[in-house]
Amino acid sequence: MSFFYKFMVGAALGGGATLYYQDEIERTTLRLQSDLHKLSDQLVRSAPSAAIQTDSAAQPVIPQRLPFSEELKARWNEQVGSALYAAQTTDWSSVASRTYSKLRSSLAGATDAAESAAAASGSALASGPRIESTGSRADEPSGSLTSVGKNSPPGANATVKAERSSAPAAQDSGKRWV
Numbered sequence: 001m002s003f004f005y006k007f008m009v010g011a012a013l014g015g016g017a018t019l020y021y022q023d024e025i026e027r028t029t030l031r032l033q034s035d036l037h038k039l040s041d042q043l044v045r046s047a048p049s050a051a052i053q054t055d056s057a058a059q060p061v062i063p064q065r066l067p068f069s070e071e072l073k074a075r076w077n078e079q080v081g082s083a084l085y086a087a088q089t090t091d092w093s094s095v096a097s098r099t100y101s102k103l104r105s106s107l108a109g110a111t112d113a114a115e116s117a118a119a120a121s122g123s124a125l126a127s128g129p130r131i132e133s134t135g136s137r138a139d140e141p142s143g144s145l146t147s148v149g150k151n152s153p154p155g156a157n158a159t160v161k162a163e164r165s166s167a168p169a170a171q172d173s174g175k176r177w178v
Contacts, residue, residue, distance in 0.1 A: 066074065 065071070
């Protein structure tokens with residue numbers, strides 16, 4: 001058998017099978033179409049008349065879902081709105097006073113613990129006079145971090161200088177400026 005003969009037999013078989021299935025599909029489609037038409041007519045004839053129908057408002061309504069992006073935006077807006085409402089209705093003066101009292105009590109506890117530890121170890125800082133600061137550079141004690149690389153701190157107050165001059169030279173010999 002030649003190549004041409006094989007090709008023609010294959011084309012004829014393929015074309016015949018295609019025509020058979022196409023014809024079968026058309027007949028099935030026509031039969032289904034006529035059956036659906038008959039069923040539709042029966043349904044219309046069996047439906048109650050308009051006067052007998054009940055009110056459509058009594059039937060449950062199925063809510064439509066929003067697309068995902070719109071639902072996400074709606075949830076975001078709801079959360080932001082509730083946060084803003086909470087911020088508007090909060091008594092901020094009571095919140096501030098509670099926070100201040102908690103902070104003050106925690107700082108007092110830390111200061112008391114540090115003073116008791118220093119007193120227990122016999123530190124010279126705990127036994128010496130306490131110098132109150134006004135927050136200016138003139139109130140900085142000797143050896144503060146601002147005195148790095150200098151022989152003396154830039155603004156040590158007079159009481160600290162007086163304490164240093166009255167202290168023995170042996171105490172100063174071991175100190176390094178920070």
